[in-house]
Amino acid sequence: MPVAARMPETTDEPPVRKLYRSADGRMLGGVARGLAGHLGLPVIWVRLAFLGLFLADGPLGTLLYAAFWLTVPLGVGGRAPRPLLETTPDGRRRLRKPDRGQVVALIALMIGAVVFVGTVDLGGRANRYVWPTLLVGVGVVLVWRQVDNARRASWTEPGRRKRLFQLARGLAGVALVGMGLTVFMVVRGSAAQLGTALTAAIAVLAGMALLAGPWLVRMSQDLSEERTMRIRAQERAEVAAHVHDSVLHTLTLIQRNADDAAEVRRLARAQERELRNWLYRPEGTGKDEAEEPQTVADAVRRAAAEVEDKHGVPLEVVVVGDCPLDERLGAQMQAAREAMVNAAKYGGGGGAVQVYAEVEGRTVFVSVRDRGPGFDLDAVPADRMGVRESIIGRMQRNGGTARVRSAPGDGTEVELEMERAEADG
Amino acid sequence: MTTEGTTERPAERRVRVVLVDDHRMFRTGVQAEIGRTEETGVEVVGEAADVDQAVTVITATRPEVVLLDVHLPGGGGVEVLRRCTALMADPEKPVRFLALSVSDAAEDVIGVIRGGARGYVTKTITGTDLVDSVFRVQEGDAVFSPRLAGFVLDAFASTDAPPVDEDLDRLTQREREVLRLIARGYAYKEIAKQLFISVKTVESHVSAVLRKLQLSNRHELTRWATARRLV
Numbered sequence: 332m333p334v335a336a337r338m339p340e341t342t343d344e345p346p347v348r349k350l351y352r353s354a355d356g357r358m359l360g361g362v363a364r365g366l367a368g369h370l371g372l373p374v375i376w377v378r379l380a381f382l383g384l385f386l387a388d389g390p391l392g393t394l395l396y397a398a399f400w401l402t403v404p405l406g407v408g409g410r411a412p413r414p415l416l417e418t419t420p421d422g423r424r425r426l427r428k429p430d431r432g433q434v435v436a437l438i439a440l441m442i443g444a445v446v447f448v449g450t451v452d453l454g455g456r457a458n459r460y461v462w463p464t465l466l467v468g469v470g471v472v473l474v475w476r477q478v479d480n481a482r483r484a485s486w487t488e489p490g491r492r493k494r495l496f497q498l499a500r501g502l503a504g505v506a507l508v509g510m511g512l513t514v515f516m517v518v519r520g521s522a523a524q525l526g527t528a529l530t531a532a533i534a535v536l537a538g539m540a541l542l543a544g545p546w547l548v549r550m551s552q553d554l555s556e557e558r559t560m561r562i563r564a565q566e567r568a569e570v571a572a573h574v575h576d577s578v579l580h581t582l583t584l585i586q587r588n589a590d591d592a593a594e595v596r597r598l599a600r601a602q603e604r605e606l607r608n609w610l611y612r613p614e615g616t617g618k619d620e621a622e623e624p625q626t627v628a629d630a631v632r633r634a635a636a637e638v639e640d641k642h643g644v645p646l647e648v649v650v651v652g653d654c655p656l657d658e659r660l661g662a663q664m665q666a667a668r669e670a671m672v673n674a675a676k677y678g679g680g681g682g683a684v685q686v687y688a689e690v691e692g693r694t695v696f697v698s699v700r701d702r703g704p705g706f707d708l709d710a711v712p713a714d715r716m717g718v719r720e721s722i723i724g725r726m727q728r729n730g731g732t733a734r735v736r737s738a739p740g741d742g743t744e745v746e747l748e749m750e751r752a753e754a755d756g
Numbered sequence: 757m758t759t760e761g762t763t764e765r766p767a768e769r770r771v772r773v774v775l776v777d778d779h780r781m782f783r784t785g786v787q788a789e790i791g792r793t794e795e796t797g798v799e800v801v802g803e804a805a806d807v808d809q810a811v812t813v814i815t816a817t818r819p820e821v822v823l824l825d826v827h828l829p830g831g832g833g834v835e836v837l838r839r840c841t842a843l844m845a846d847p848e849k850p851v852r853f854l855a856l857s858v859s860d861a862a863e864d865v866i867g868v869i870r871g872g873a874r875g876y877v878t879k880t881i882t883g884t885d886l887v888d889s890v891f892r893v894q895e896g897d898a899v900f901s902p903r904l905a906g907f908v909l910d911a912f913a914s915t916d917a918p919p920v921d922e923d924l925d926r927l928t929q930r931e932r933e934v935l936r937l938i939a940r941g942y943a944y945k946e947i948a949k950q951l952f953i954s955v956k957t958v959e960s961h962v963s964a965v966l967r968k969l970q971l972s973n974r975h976e977l978t979r980w981a982t983a984r985r986l987v
Contacts, residue, residue, distance in 0.1 A: 611861040645880075649906035649939045683880075685902060685941025689909070698940045744940075 362399040375435070382443055466514065470507030577605060597643035604636055627660055627695055628653040631688045634668040642675035645683040652690035657752040660695055662729040669721040670699040670745040678703025678743055693751045702742040722747070771894045774802040774817060776810040776836065777825040777856075782879070786823065786856075789883035796887045806830045811839050818849060820894045824873065826857035826864045833857075837871035844872050854893045856886075860903045866911075869969055875899030897959040898966035905938035908969060927965060934961045 363381055367374035385392030513529065581602040588594045624630040628650040635646040656664070667688075674684040678701025685700040718735060722745060726733040731749035770793070775783045783803050791800045802817045804810035807830030814822055814836075822840075826833045833855060837844075843851040853873040857864060860878050869876060874893045877886065878901055889899040900908070912927050927935070930951075937947045944962075948955045 607860075611859070647902060647941065649902050651906050651909045651939065682882075683941075687902070687906070687936075687940040689936070689939075700941050 362396055366399070378439070382439060386443060386446060464511070466507050466511030468511075470504045470509075470511060573609060578602060593643050596645075597640065600643075600645050601636075601640050604639070624656065626653050626655055627664070627688060627690055630656060630661075630664040631667065631686060631697065634664060635671060635686050638668065638671040638675050642672070644675040646671060646675070646686055647683045648686045648688075650688045654690045654695070654751060659729045659731065659749055659752055662725055663695060663697065663731055663747055663749040666722045666725045666733065666747055667697045667699060667745075669725075670697075670747070673718065673722075674699050674701035674703070674743065674745075677701075677706070695749050695751060697747040698744060699747075700742060700744040705737040705739045705741050705743050707737070707739065769797050769891065770799060771797060771821055771890055772799050772801045772817070772819040773890060774804065774810075774814055774819040774822045775800055776804045776813075776822060776828065776833070778805045778828055779825075780805070782825075786886075790887050790890070796883075798887055798890055807832070807835045807839075810836045814840055814843065814851060818843075819851060820849075821890050822851060822853045823856045823890070824853050824868070826855055826859055826868055832867075833873070834867050834871045837868065837873060841872065852893045852896070854889060854899060856881075860901070862907050865904050865907055869904075869966070872970070874966065876904045877901050878903065892959070896963070898962045900935070900938050900962060900965075902939045902941050905935045908965060909935050909939060911969075927968065931961050931965050931968075934958055935965060938962070 363377040364374050366372075367377045370377070381392055381396055383392075384395060512532065581598050585595050585598050588598070624633050631650055632648055635648045638644075639646045654660075667686075671684065671686060678684060682702050685698075687696075687698045687700075689696045723733045723735070726747055726749065729749065731747065733748075734746045735743065736746070737743035773790075775786055777783050777786070783805075787800050787803075790796050790798045793799045801819055802813040804813045805828075807828055810822075810824075810828070822836075824833045824836060828836065833853075837853060840851060840853075844853070853868075855865075855868040855873045855876040856879060857868075857876070858879045865876050874896075875889060875898050877889055877899060881889070881901070892899050909932070912932075933951065934947055937950060942950065944955050944958045947958050951958075
């Protein structure tokens with residue numbers, strides 16, 4: 332088979348590697364870790380490179396790092412596939428290793444910062460701008476990390492303590508930025524003007540909020556509207572897919588079997604039922620079709636559907652109330668199924684078979700009725716066990732009652748009554 | 757001069773019917789099935805494909821029975837019922853609605869019955885039964901499909917030990933019995949035979965159920981529907 336032989340080759344191609352920032356084992360934004368994972372280098376090299384860039388040309392290194400941070404999405408991809416970082420399979424060693432790296436990196440970063448401050452400090456007069464700038468920078472970094480964490484929270488459910496910590500960090504970031512801005516103003520003016528500066532700042536902020544507020548609200552409305560539209564389009568696509576998968580195939584089958592009236596009817600009934608289930612059932616149900624039914628309503632519907640498919644006779648099912656199945660009810664369901672099979676086999680000529688099930692208090696009642704020719708129960712030969720054993724006998728053995736009413740020409744009705752077991756109330 | 761298979765009605769009985777359904781094919785089919793006036797006594801005097809059209813046609817032709825689809829462009833069958841409330845209440849020449857839908861989902865059924873439809877049958881019904889139902893509705897009776905009877909039983913079943921003043925909304929033992937037999941697929945005639953009462957009595961029981969169903973709006977049905985997140 333040439334096709335099969337070619338398949339593995341194409342799938343063996345390495346998947347397209349995408350650059351992600353690493354979510355764990357990171358110091359700031361996870362840029363270095365992510366790049367290291369992407370390029371297959373030890374993370375310390377990347378960090379040193381960034382540090383070198385930063386020291387050699389402060390703005391460029393910072394800008395480069397910031398650009399990566401802003402544009403590259405946070406992911407888990409960078410770290411996991413690199414065996415270089417996970418030298419031992421032992422969990423503890425693996426945890427400790429990035430720890431030490433982080434400490435080293437932190438020390439390096441501090442040295443770098445001191446050097447940076449030292450070089451800038453030479454300017455003397457520029458000093459009054461440096462500290463506010465640093466404050467603002469650290470604040471921004473903290474807030475950005477916060478945003479990242481919020482995004483990460485969608486993958487992992489954070490604990491309460493962690494969330495508190497995150498909140499504190501976010502607040503700290505905002506406070507730092509605010510402090511830096513204030514210091515900026517105060518340093519430029521004099522300390523006495525602090526009040527005026529603060530008032531002005533607050534006024535500006537309030538004005539901006541007023542200006543941007545309506546716009547923000549509208550944007551969020553537009554966004555939610557767009558989301559609704561998208562959901563609707565998705566739903567439509569799903570409906571289309573379902574119709575395509577099941578309905579169109581059935582129609583094709585019907586065209587092919589146009590001469591076989593019974594087969595066409597069977598196909599149409601089965602398709603109708605399936606589509607109806609799919610359209611009107613609440614979300615989530617009907618998906619686990621392989622599982623055994625858990626309730627009376629479920630069991631009756633499923634038995635009817637199977638009999639309908641097998642014998643090509645429509646069964647109309649009405650279920651009132653519901654309760655979980657127990658052993659006795661299970662037996663009743665089997666008897667009901669047998670009755671349905673009989674009705675479909677012998678009474679199908681007279682139209683749909685009516686199946687009615689009702690759970691009322693402790694009693695479960697099932698009636699199966701057909702409008703076929705009917706028969707005389709006493710006239711059935713003794714060796715035919717269908718009705719006697721499978722329906723009446725089974726019900727009696729399990730403590731229920733079965734009644735078969737049939738008159739020639741008037742159809743047959745089987746009534747099954749069973750008390751629910753005592754165990755469940 | 758009575759036809760086999762239908763009820764014992766005089767041959768000269770006529771009923772004017774409007775078909776409301778957004779599928780032309782289906783209207784054509786129903787027309788072909790029941791519209792042979794000489795045989796069935798049903799005269800289709802108008803057709804409509806959406807809510808606005810339906811209201812216009814019904815107002816213009818004043819039929820005795822409207823066969824109403826539940827899902828319609830422009831608001832559905834419920835909307836048609838809402839805008840025809842005055843016509844339904846007309847003491848001289850009331851217009852009666854029989855819902856005819858492919859859907860037998862509980863929310864659809866309960867919705868149109870609350871809206872004032874006199875009955876609900878599904879599209880799998882045979883032509884003879886449909887003609888029968890149309891005449892029943894014309895006479896002011898309610899027509900329930902087995903499934904609808906099941907829904908009603910379900911709606912009233914979960915009420916145990918109600919306050920006295922809600923007694924009006926409860927089904928009597930007899931009405932419950934009748935409904936149960938409808939749900940089991942019995943025809944009105946068979947129910948009458950089974951319970952040793954006249955067909956007229958069966959019909960009046962069913963009409964009482966319909967009235968209670970509309971009355972119980974604020975009681976069991978609301979609770980029931982809310983519990984199933986239907987409203």
